[in-house]
Amino acid sequence: MFQAVSFALLDSLNALLIGVIVALGVMLPRTGRYRRIVTLLIAGDWLGVLLLALVTLLIFDGLGDLVQQALESPVFGILLIVTGVITLVLTARNSENGDSALVRKLLEPLQTPSAKTVGVGFLLGVIQSATSFPFFFGLGYLSTSGYGPAVRYIGLFFYASLALSLPAISAFFVGMVRAYPYSLFGRAFEYMRTRQELMVKLAGYVVAVALTVFGISALL
Structure with missing residues (x-):
């Protein structure tokens, strides 16, 4: 279970969603409905993560011992290390221009709280998790944790919440x-706002190092 929690926390380093939240905080007027918009956005993202987690866990449970064998195989540790190295390289070479353009497009339907706000959050949750190795690794450990179905599937609510913990903290901040x-808070925000690329790179480096360390641990 510790491994599942660890990977869920790694999945919470969602640079795109955090970028959207920060952009909303900067763009919306002081009298704007920031709290309502961000609450709906995060709720939609949480639903997207939860739905994909449910589907993934059902598939993993259906595979049975294959998931356990994969997690215990040296190939799994090697895959984690390779993923960590690739993440490190991509982070080092990453430019914020592409993410900034995408953030600007996402902001268009987020000017006022509406069903579109939830829909954008839902899509962000599905896309972010579907392209996140920690998300699937964590669910693999949850599937093979030895707990009964009730505990595992109720645990998905907490898993999705952990995966949204850092964006939620960012929204509060x-x-x-x-x-x-x-x-x-204001001075710290201004410091990070003027160093957005550095913050994104730091998040990428944290994920890269953590995946590499987990991979080495799995091989020992």
């Missing part, structure tokens, strides 16, 4: 900055 722009 940005909300505090909007309410108290000249506070310590």
Whole structure:
């Protein structure tokens, strides 16, 4: 279960969603409906993560011992290390221009709270998780944890919540900055806002190092 929690927390380093939340905090006027919009956005993202997690866990449970064998195989550790190295290389070579353009497109339907806000969040949740190795690794460990079906499937609610923990904290942080722009929160936000590329790279490096360490541990 510890491994499932660890990978869920790694999946919470969702740079795109956090970027959208920060952009909303900067773009919306002080009197704008930031809290309502961000709440709907994160709720939609959570639903997307939960739905994909449910489908994935059903598939993994159907595969039975194959998932356990895969997790215990040296190939799994090697795959983790390779994924960590690839993530490290891509992070080092990444430019923020592509993400910034995508963020701008996502902001268009997020000007006011509506069903579209939930829909954008849902799509972000599905896409982010579907392209995240930690998401699937964590669910693999959850499937083979030895707990009964009730515990595993109820645990998906907590798994999805952990995967959204950092974006939720970011949303709260940005909300505090909007309410108290000249506070310590405000100064810290301004520091990170002017160093967005650095923040994204740091998140990528954290994931890369963690995957590599988990891979080495799996081989020992």
